[in-house]
Amino acid sequence: MRILLLGKNGQVGWELQRSLAIVGELVACDFDSPGDLRADFSEPETLAPLVQRIRPDVIVNAAAHTAVDQAESEPERTELINATSPGVLARAAAEIGAALIHYSTDYIFDGSGTEPRLEDAVTGPLSVYGQTKLDGEELVRQAGCDHAILRTSWVYAARGGNFIRTMLRLAGEREELRVIDDQFGAPTGADLLADVTAVVLRGLKSDPAVSGTYHCVAAGETSWHGFAMFVIEWARARGLPVSVASGRILPVPTSAYPTAATRPHNSRLDTTKLRQTFGLVLPPWQAGVERMLKEMTG
Secondary structure (H helix, E strand, O other), X not given: OEEEEEOOXXXXXXXXXXXXXXXXXXXXXXXXXXXXXXXXXXOHHHHHHHHHHHOOOEEEEOOOOOOHHHHOOOHHHHHHHXXXXXXXXXXXXXXXXXXXXXXXXXXXXXXXXXXXXXXXXXXXXXXXXXXXXXXXXXXXXXXXXXXXEEEEOOEEOOOOOOHHHHHHHHHHHOOOEEEEOOOEEOOEEHHHHHHHHHHHHHHXXXXXXXXXXXXXXXXXXXXXXXXXXXXXXXXXXXXXXXXXXXHHEEEEOHHHOXXXXXXXXXXXXXXXXXXXXXXXXXXXHHHHHHHHHHHHHO
């Protein structure tokens, strides 16, 4: 089986290079890849020829415009990368009989309520990013290729900047922290998402009837404040440099940190369909965060 991975250098793409390497012959590309392997989602006209050259059995698309606030000021470019190009990929996949795995987000919902969203819940994006990711989903479905759309949220990875690194740094520098406590979700490691992808890929190729949309996040839920507390108290318990006292990690509302893009308050996603279809057990979010903390701090 030949697998074409796009967006190889992003947080998820980096982990996918590991998880997919044992599944099939992997061809990994990004916008800065040389020559015929270049895959720039701001130039959608180049993607179908790439698919025709590689002729993969499965395409895994980890490329996206994920700068949520920046997207508000460049909606056309965001639409091109998050919707138009995935649509081109999906049509190219349909032409050669390839399957497509594509990633989406909790931002396609309006963030209301407190219950985890099912896959068929009513959508209502609050931002350019959310709307373009929803548009991308629809274009993938319309193309008619076998596909799995994996919606996820609160993704972190050891590679690059992330919330965990930021909290550890600030906890070592400051005596007081203010962290949002009215947004809820499940911190999900890029490594977990990549491992699930490998299982879904095999399942999709074995039985195209499982084509569809799935929610993929770690088990459990927390707020950003709860996430920060877990990280900082873990570090404190292990003697790492922490200046802030436990009682000075203060919960604040979203309104305390105005942003260009509106964030959903409820990012809870129901993963029942994914777990039952593919026989998966999704670990609690704390397990993945602790594993990454151990890797980061030695």
